[in-house]
Amino acid sequence: METTEAQLMSRAAWLYYLGGLNQEETSVRLGLTRARVNKLLQQARETGLVSISIDRRDIGLMEVEEVIAKTFGLDQCLCTPALGFDAVASLPPVLAEFPRRAVGSVAVSLLRDTLVAKPDCVVGTGWGRTLDQLTRQIAGLKAPRARFVSLMGSLTANSAFNPFEVVQSLARMTGGEGFFLPVPFIADSPADREILMSQRTVSKVLHMARHPDLAIISVGELTEDSLLRQSGMISAAELTALHEAGAVGDTNGIFFDANGLPVDHPLNQRTLAVGFESLRASHVMLLSAGLEKVEATLGLLRNGLVKSLVVDGDAALKIAAAL
Amino acid sequence: METTEAQLMSRAAWLYYLGGLNQEETSVRLGLTRARVNKLLQQARETGLVSISIDRRDIGLMEVEEVIAKTFGLDQCLCTPALGFDAVASLPPVLAEFPRRAVGSVAVSLLRDTLVAKPDCVVGTGWGRTLDQLTRQIAGLKAPRARFVSLMGSLTANSAFNPFEVVQSLARMTGGEGFFLPVPFIADSPADREILMSQRTVSKVLHMARHPDLAIISVGELTEDSLLRQSGMISAAELTALHEAGAVGDTNGIFFDANGLPVDHPLNQRTLAVGFESLRASHVMLLSAGLEKVEATLGLLRNGLVKSLVVDGDAALKIAAAL
DNA sequence: CGCACCGCATTACAAATGTAATTCTATTTG
DNA sequence: CAAATAGAATTACATTTGTAATGCGGTGCG
Incomplete structure (x- = not known):
C-alpha cells in the first residue's frame, strides 16, 4: 500500500x-526523522488538513453586536475581539494585518456554513485585503458544486487583491468554479463602459453576478492611504472631486455618500460592477476591518443593503459609540 | 469594562x-506575564474555546469505508487512520487509548452535525471507554435544547465509564438535559428486572430512551480482558456460558451472536437496556475502537441495526479483510 | 559512466514553550 | 491589626520545537 x-x-x-x-x-x-515530522505538521496546518478554530462566543462584545444589528436591521453582526489597536500606525506589520485576518477568519466560518447548507451556492465577491485574508484561510473547505463570481471588473495591476485573484483562489481551494469579468474595473469613459458591459462573454458572467445567493463585499475608505488610491486606480484630483461630491467610501468601485447612496460623479458612470440594487435580492455580507473604515462602513450600513456584518472589535466599538 | x-x-x-x-x-x-498567557492558552484548549480539528479526507481508507458500508448497508462508514497498532499489548498507555480517542473525535463531529441540524434532538447513549472519550472531546459544543438519555441501567461501581457519567458529561458540556435509568445494569433475576423496569421513574425515561433520534452505542468483546468482565459485571462462569450459547459480544449488556441476534441465555433476561428492535426506528451509530472488538463488531453489523459506523483504521482493515 | 540534482537523514543550534519553585501582593479571616 | 491564604508575578530551568547546515543515496540526463 503506497x-x-x-x-x-x-x-x-x-x-x-x-x-x-x-x-x-x-x-x-x-x-521518520523528527525534522520531517515537523515539516509534515507545518504542511498539515498550511494546507488546512489541520485547522484551528476559536470560539467567538466570549469575546465580550455581544452588546455591541446587538446594538449594531438592531440599528441597521441586520440579520447578524459578528465582531472579532477588540484589542485596543487605536494607534495602528505604530503597529508592526503582523499586527497591522490582524484585524483583516480576524475578520477573514470569521467570514470563512460563515461561508462554510452557507456552503454546507447549500452546496451549489453562487457566491459573489468583491476585492481587497480583507477578502484576500478570507481566501488565505479557506483551506480545507471543499465545495465542488459552488460557483464564485466576481461582482466587478479587475484591476489592471497584477495585485494579490485583484478580484480575479480572489475568485481564482476561492475556486481553486474549494474545488468549485470561478468566474470573473474580463474587463477593467473602471473604464475610461461611460461610453467605453457600455461597450465593455455588452460584450457577450461579459454579460453572461454579469447575469450570474447580479443574482448571487451570497455576496461578500468589503468597503474602501476615501483617503490618500486607501488601497484604491495607493494602487493608482484613482488620481488625487479624482479623490478630491469625490469628496466634494459627498462620497465617504466605495464598494466594488461604486462611490457612495454618508447614507450609502451612490454619489453623482462621473467616476460612478465608469465603474464596471454589479450595482447595489441588483444585490438587494442577495444575502449581502459586509466585511470591514480597520478603524479607518468606520465612516465608510457606517455609510454603507445606512443604505440597508447589508444583511450580515463582520467587523473587527475596535471598529465595532467606534461604530457603536457613533450611534 | 470588566x-x-x-x-x-x-x-x-x-x-x-x-x-x-x-x-x-x-x-x-x-x-500579562508569559507564564500567564501560557496557562490561558492551555485553558483555552481544554475548555474547547480553541479547537483543533483534523480533516478525515486523506487517510487513505476510502475504499475500505466503501466496502464496509456497502456490505452492511450502512449510511456511512468513517474510519480513523490506520497506524499499524497490531501489538496493542506492547503499547504505552497513551497509545493504547489512541484508537478510542480517534473514534471519539470523529463521533463528536458527527454528533455536532446532528445537533446543528436538529437542536432539540434526543440522543441515546451506551457506555464504555470510547463513549468516555467522546464526552472528553465535546468541549465547546453547545446544545441547550438537546436531551441525552441513557439506553441502559447503570453500573454499580462508580466507574468513569458508567452510563450515568456519560449522560451527565454530555448534558453538562453542551448545556442540554441528561436522563438516566436509576437502576442497575443487570438485575439479579428476570423477575427483579420486571419490577425495576416498571418503576414509574424508570418507565418514563425508558419511554424516551426507546425512541431517540440518534443512538450512539459501542460494542463489547467477550474475553477475560473485556470491560464487562474486568469491572466484575459478569463472572468467569457466566462468560464461559455465554460463549457456549454462541455469544460473540454485547451492546448495552445485550449479548448477541455472530449474526447480531440476542442469544438465548438467562443473562439476556436480566439486562436492563433498550432492546435492539426498539432502536430500529432510530439512527444507530456504532463506535468501535480496537482490534479486539472486530468479531463483536462484525456480528452486530450483520444484524442490520447499525446505520453509521465509526471505526478505527486498523480494525477497519481487519474487518474488510474478513469479508 | 559520471555528473548534477533532488529529497531526505543527520546533526547541531537557536528559539519558544511548559513547568515548577519562589516571592510578592491583596484580600480574607481570626 | 496581624496572620493566613490565594492568586499572580517573577525567576529559573528543562523540554520541545523550529530551522539551517551538512552530508548521503538514489535518479535522471548528458
Whole structure:
C-alpha cells in the first residue's frame, strides 16, 4: 500500500494533535526523522488538513453586536475581539494585518456554513485585503458544486487583491468554479463602459453576478492611504472631486455618500460592477476591518443593503459609540 | 469594562493562534506575564474555546469505508487512520487509548452535525471507554435544547465509564438535559428486572430512551480482558456460558451472536437496556475502537441495526479483510 | 559512466514553550 | 491589626520545537 505525502501528513497530525505524542515520539512511530515530522505538521496546518478554530462566543462584545444589528436591521453582526489597536500606525506589520485576518477568519466560518447548507451556492465577491485574508484561510473547505463570481471588473495591476485573484483562489481551494469579468474595473469613459458591459462573454458572467445567493463585499475608505488610491486606480484630483461630491467610501468601485447612496460623479458612470440594487435580492455580507473604515462602513450600513456584518472589535466599538 | 477570565483566554487565543504572535509578544500586548498567557492558552484548549480539528479526507481508507458500508448497508462508514497498532499489548498507555480517542473525535463531529441540524434532538447513549472519550472531546459544543438519555441501567461501581457519567458529561458540556435509568445494569433475576423496569421513574425515561433520534452505542468483546468482565459485571462462569450459547459480544449488556441476534441465555433476561428492535426506528451509530472488538463488531453489523459506523483504521482493515 | 540534482537523514543550534519553585501582593479571616 | 491564604508575578530551568547546515543515496540526463 503506497503511502502518499498527504497520508503521512494526516497520520502525523492525528498522532501529534489528537494522540498527544510529541514530534519525537511521532517520528519514531512513523519511522521518520523528527525534522520531517515537523515539516509534515507545518504542511498539515498550511494546507488546512489541520485547522484551528476559536470560539467567538466570549469575546465580550455581544452588546455591541446587538446594538449594531438592531440599528441597521441586520440579520447578524459578528465582531472579532477588540484589542485596543487605536494607534495602528505604530503597529508592526503582523499586527497591522490582524484585524483583516480576524475578520477573514470569521467570514470563512460563515461561508462554510452557507456552503454546507447549500452546496451549489453562487457566491459573489468583491476585492481587497480583507477578502484576500478570507481566501488565505479557506483551506480545507471543499465545495465542488459552488460557483464564485466576481461582482466587478479587475484591476489592471497584477495585485494579490485583484478580484480575479480572489475568485481564482476561492475556486481553486474549494474545488468549485470561478468566474470573473474580463474587463477593467473602471473604464475610461461611460461610453467605453457600455461597450465593455455588452460584450457577450461579459454579460453572461454579469447575469450570474447580479443574482448571487451570497455576496461578500468589503468597503474602501476615501483617503490618500486607501488601497484604491495607493494602487493608482484613482488620481488625487479624482479623490478630491469625490469628496466634494459627498462620497465617504466605495464598494466594488461604486462611490457612495454618508447614507450609502451612490454619489453623482462621473467616476460612478465608469465603474464596471454589479450595482447595489441588483444585490438587494442577495444575502449581502459586509466585511470591514480597520478603524479607518468606520465612516465608510457606517455609510454603507445606512443604505440597508447589508444583511450580515463582520467587523473587527475596535471598529465595532467606534461604530457603536457613533450611534 | 470588566475583563473576565474567558475574555482574556479569548484574546490570548486570537493573538496567538490567529495573529501568529508568540506567547512572549502576546503577553506584552495583553499586559500579562508569559507564564500567564501560557496557562490561558492551555485553558483555552481544554475548555474547547480553541479547537483543533483534523480533516478525515486523506487517510487513505476510502475504499475500505466503501466496502464496509456497502456490505452492511450502512449510511456511512468513517474510519480513523490506520497506524499499524497490531501489538496493542506492547503499547504505552497513551497509545493504547489512541484508537478510542480517534473514534471519539470523529463521533463528536458527527454528533455536532446532528445537533446543528436538529437542536432539540434526543440522543441515546451506551457506555464504555470510547463513549468516555467522546464526552472528553465535546468541549465547546453547545446544545441547550438537546436531551441525552441513557439506553441502559447503570453500573454499580462508580466507574468513569458508567452510563450515568456519560449522560451527565454530555448534558453538562453542551448545556442540554441528561436522563438516566436509576437502576442497575443487570438485575439479579428476570423477575427483579420486571419490577425495576416498571418503576414509574424508570418507565418514563425508558419511554424516551426507546425512541431517540440518534443512538450512539459501542460494542463489547467477550474475553477475560473485556470491560464487562474486568469491572466484575459478569463472572468467569457466566462468560464461559455465554460463549457456549454462541455469544460473540454485547451492546448495552445485550449479548448477541455472530449474526447480531440476542442469544438465548438467562443473562439476556436480566439486562436492563433498550432492546435492539426498539432502536430500529432510530439512527444507530456504532463506535468501535480496537482490534479486539472486530468479531463483536462484525456480528452486530450483520444484524442490520447499525446505520453509521465509526471505526478505527486498523480494525477497519481487519474487518474488510474478513469479508 | 559520471555528473548534477533532488529529497531526505543527520546533526547541531537557536528559539519558544511548559513547568515548577519562589516571592510578592491583596484580600480574607481570626 | 496581624496572620493566613490565594492568586499572580517573577525567576529559573528543562523540554520541545523550529530551522539551517551538512552530508548521503538514489535518479535522471548528458
